[in-house]
Amino acid sequence: MSDTQPQQAPGQSPTSGPEAAALMTGAQVYARLLRYIRPFLGYFAISLLGYIIFAVTTPATAAWLGWTIDQIEANNADARIISPILCVLIVLARGVGGFLGHYSLEHTANHVVHKLRCEVLDQLLNVPIAYYDRNTIGRLVSKVTYDVMQIKGAATNAITVVLREGLTVIGLLAWLFWVNWRLSLVFLLVAPCMALIVHMATKRYRRYSRQMQDSMGDVTQIANESIKGQKVIRTFNAGEYVSERFLRSSERNRRQNMKMVVTEATATPLIQLIVAMAMAILIWLALAPEFLGGASAGEVVTFLTLAGMLSKPLRQLSGVNAIIQRGISAASSIFELLDNERERDTGTHTAGRVKGLVEFDQLQFAYESAKPVLNGITLRVEPGTTVALVGRSGSGKSTLVNMLPRFYDYQQGEIRLDGVPITEYALNNLRQQMAMVTQDVVLFEGSVAENIAYGLGEEVTLEKVQQAARNAHADEFIQKLPGGYDAQVGDGGGLLSGGQRQRLAIARAFLKDSPVLILDEATSALDTESEQHIQQALAELIRGRTTFVIAHRLSTIENADLIVVMDQGRIVESGTHKELLALDKHYARLHRMQFSESGLMNPLDSDSESQASESAG
Template sequence: MKQAEASNWQTYGRLLKYVKPFWLAFSLAVVGNVIYAAASTGMAAAMEFVIQAIENPTPENRMLITGLIVGVFAFRGVGTFMSQYFIAYVGRHVVNALRKQLFDRLLTLPSRYFDNHASGRLVSKLTFNVEQVADATTNAVTIILREGLTIVGLLGFMVYTNWKLTLIFVALGPLIALVVSYASKRFRKISRRIQSSMGDVTHVSSESITGYRVVRTFGGEDYERKRFGKVADRTMRQGLKMASTQAIATPVVQVFVALALAALVWVMLAPEIRGGMTTGELVAFITAAATMAKPIRQVTSVHAKIQKGVAAAHDVFGTMDEEPEQDTGRYSPDRVRGAINFDNVSFRYQDTLDDVLHQISLEIPAGQSVALVGRSGSGKSTLVSLLPRFYEYQQGEIRLDDHPITDFSLTALRAQIALVTQNVVLFNDTIGANIAYGSLRERSRDEIVEAARKAHAMEFIERMPDGLDTMVGDNGVMLSGGQRQRLAIARALLKDAPVLILDEATSALDTESERYIQEALETVMKGRTTLVIAHRLSTIEQADRILVMESGRIVEDGNHQQLLDAGGAYAQLHQMQFSEG
C-alpha cells in the first residue's frame, strides 16, 4: 500500500514537472492566491472595526468601514482573477504538451501495441484522460493554493488574537484528516474504473459509427443499443459512486468543523478563557473560525479532482512509457537496388503463441516480381509485414541489398518501400492530398496528375466537381471501392520506391478497372522488386515467380507454367478457381 502511495506522489510530481516551463505564469497565480487569502483574512479581522463603528458611529468610522469593505472585496477580486487566469494558462499548456507527447508516442509505438489496444480506448486517453489531468493541474492546484493559504492566514490571525481558543478549534483536525484520507483512496479507485468505462464508451461508439452500414444491414441496432447502454450505465454508476463519496465526505467534514465551532463558542463564554478580549475581538475571532469552514470544505473536496487526475496520469504516462519501435539502425541510402533475402526467418505474434512463419529462406533478385499465393492464414501478409519492420522477427535475418534491415533507420528503410493493401486508408482531405501524402507533399501537381493517370484514376477524378481538390470524406466514403483502390495505387506510383508491396491490391476492382490496373501495375513493376499477394490467380499469371505458402512455409516455387505442370498445390488452387469461374 505504501508503495502505491509513493507511486501516486511520484506520478503527481512528474505531472507537476510539466509546470516548470511556465513558472512565471504559475508565480503570478501564486501571488493572486496570496492576495485572495490576505483579503479573506482581512475580512475577518475587519469585523473588529465594524463592531467598534457600530458602538461608536462617528463620520470618520462610517467612512473607514465603507472604504474598508469596498477595498477588501476589490483586493480579493484582483487576487481571484490572477489566480484563476494564470493557473488556467498553465493548465491548458500542460494539457497541450501532454496531448502532443502522447500522440507523438502513439506514432512511434510498434504494431503489436495497436493489435492489443482498441483504437477507441486510445482516443479516450487523448481526450477524456488528458482532460482529467487538466483538472488536477488547474482547478485542484488553484483550490489548494487559494483555500490553503486562506486557512493559514485565518489560523495565524486566530493564534495572534487568542492562542488557547485556537488550540480548541484545531483539536478536531486529525478526525478531518481521517475522513479525507478514506475519501481519497475511494476516489482513486473509482477514478480508474471511470477511465476504463469511458474508454469502453469511446470504443463501442466508434465501432458502431464506423460500421453503421453493417449494423443496419444485419439488424444490429438493438444489439449495439444494449452494448452501448451497458457501458454507459457502468460509467454512470461509477460517476454516482464518486458523487456519493464526495457528497458524504463534505458534510462529515462540515459537521466536524461545526463541532469545533460549537466547542469554541461554549468555551469562549468562560471568563477565564476569554480573558480581556473585547466584543469586537470576540466577533472577529468567531468570524475567522466560521470563515474557515468554506476553505476547509473546498480543500477536502479537491481530493476527488486530484485522484481523478493521478489515476488519469498513471494511464497517460503508462502509454508514454511504452517502448517505441526499435530504431537503432544508422544506414540511410538514397535508393537501394531492391534485392531481398530471407535467411531462415521465423516469426510469432506473441511469445505464448505458435510460430506463424517457420524458417523461411528466400532470395529475390532486384527487379523481380514475386507473387505469394495460398489459403487464408498461410502467412502471406505476415511475411511481407516483416520487410518494412511492422513486426520484429524472432529468428533468422532479412537483408535488403545484402544489408540486414535492422541496420537501416526505420525512415530510410520505409522510404524504399511502397505499399498498397486491400484495406485502403484515405484521410478526410482532398484527392490530391491523399495521393501526395506524408513525405510526398512536396511533389508537383503535374507529378500527382501523372501518377493518377497511370493508375487510371484521372478518368473519375476529372468527373469530380473540384477535380484533385475534391474532398473524399471520412476514409474516402465519397468514393467507390475501386476508386479508393486506384488512389492507393496512384500514391504508390508517386512514391516510386524500388520495392513495391501489393497486398490484394486489385481485390476491390471490377473486371474493367482490374484490366486497366493490371496494365498500370505491369508498367510500374518494371525495374523494381515487387511482392504481390493475390487471391485471384488470374492477376498474377505474368509474375516472374510464384510462391505457394501453406501453414507458414513455402511449399512451391516457380513460374505459372512450371507450377501448373508440377500438378501440386498451385495447380489444385488454379483448378478450383477455374472450375468456379
C-alpha cells in the first residue's frame, strides 16, 4: 500500500519524445508507421504486383466489351470463341491478382500489428513506475487492443483500397486519355474540388479519432474496474452508480463515433456528386458528333464504360480517408507511449550475492518538487538485520522501501548496497538481490507451481517449488487442492483465500532466496489463524536476510532489531522496542494507544492515528 499517491515521475519533466509524437503531422506519423513494413518489402512487392494485375483487368473489361460489340457488327465468326475465352482469362487474372494482393498485404499487416503489440508491451514493462501513476489501466489496455486494431485497419484495409482502387483509377484514366484526351480533361477539372473536400474531412477525422480513443479508454477503464470490483459494487449497492458512469462514457464514445460517421457520410456523397457531375458533362460531350462522331459503336461503349467504371473506385478512395485518419490517430497515441523514456539503467556493477548492508545517506525524494515525501533520511542497516518502519499513512514508509529496487529514483542523497550506490548496479542485478511481499498479493493466471516459480526461469525444479511451499507453510493447503501444485489459481488468485494467496507470495520469496527482503504490510487484514501461519513463515523467511518490515500492528514488530518511526518524511526516532518504550515519545504513545482498553487494534489505519501523532509531537 503506497503511503502517498505519486503525481509525476520523480525529478522528470515530460520528455521530448512523447511531445514530439503528439506534434507530428499525419503524414509524418503514417510515414513512421510504414517503416514497420520495411522487413516485409518482398511481400509488399508481391501485393503491389497483384493489385497491378487486378487494376489492369478493369479497363481490360471495358476494352473487351467494346471489342466484342465491334466483332458482332463485323460478323467475325472467330469472336464467338475468342470473346468467351478472353472473358474467363480476364476474370481469372483479376482473381489471381486480388488474391496475391490481399494475402501478401494481410501477411505484412499482421506482422506489423504483431510487432507493434510486442513493442507496446515491452515498453509498458520498461517505462518507470511513475508512468502507471499518471495513466489508468483502461487507457493502457485500450492502446494494446483498440488502438492497435485501428492501426491494422490503416495498414491493411486502407492500403488495400489505396493500391487496388488507386491503381484502377490510374489505369482507367490512362485508357480514357488514350481513347480521347480532350474529353478526359473533364476529370482533371474536378480534382481541386475533391481535394478540398478531402482536406476538410481529414481535419475532422483526426480530431474525432483522438476523442474516440480517449472515450474508449474511459469505457475500458470503467469496465475493468466493474469486473475487478464487483464484490464491492454489490456490497455497497453501487450497481446503478457504475451503470450511470459507464452509460456516460459509452454515450460520449457513441457521440464521437457519430461525428465521425456524419463527416464520412457527408464527404463521400459530396465527392460522388462531383464525380457524377463530371460524368454527366463527359457523357453530354461524348454524344456530341464532333467528339466521337467517327468512332465505332464498340469504341463509344468502351469510352463510356471506362468513364462509368471510375465511379466505384473513386467512391471507395473517398471513404478510405476515415480509416487512414483513425489509424494515424491511433499510431500517434502508440508512438507517444513508445517515445516515453524508459527506466534509467546505466549501472554496470554486478554482484553474485550481496551481504545485505544497506545505507541511506541524506535521502531526498519528492513526487512533486514542492512536496517532499522523504526529507534527509539517514539510516544504516547491517546485514541480516530486521528493521521495522512505523508511522502514520503518508509518512513515507512505502516510498522509502520502493527506493531500494529503484521503482523511483531519488533526487538527492544516496542509497548504498554493500557500499556501492544502487544507481551503479545493473538494474536486473539489483532487483535480483531483493524479494518483496506486499499486502496486495499479485497472482497470475496459471497453476500454483507456476506462480511460486514466477519469473525464475525453467531451471526451477518441482522439488524446489515444493520445498519453498513447505517453508512458507503453504504445502498443507496446496496438497488439498484439486490437482495439487497443478491446480489453477484463477484470475488474480480468485480461487484461493487471502491467507493462501499470501503464503504463495511468501513461498515465491523463499524460492527467490534474495539477501534483501521487503515486507510491506504482509500480514494486515488477515484472520488470526492465517496470520499465525504467515507469521511462522515470515519468521523463517527473514532469518539471515536484511529485512524491511512495514506493519501497522505493533505487536508484530516488537522483536525487530531496529524500529524506525517516521513522520512527514523524516525519521523522528529509532531503537529497539524496549528502548523506544523507555523514551516515552512517539512510539510509546502509539503503543499505549494500540493496546489500551479502548480496543483500538490498529490506530495507524484510523483518524486516531493522526491525533496520536499530533499529541506525540
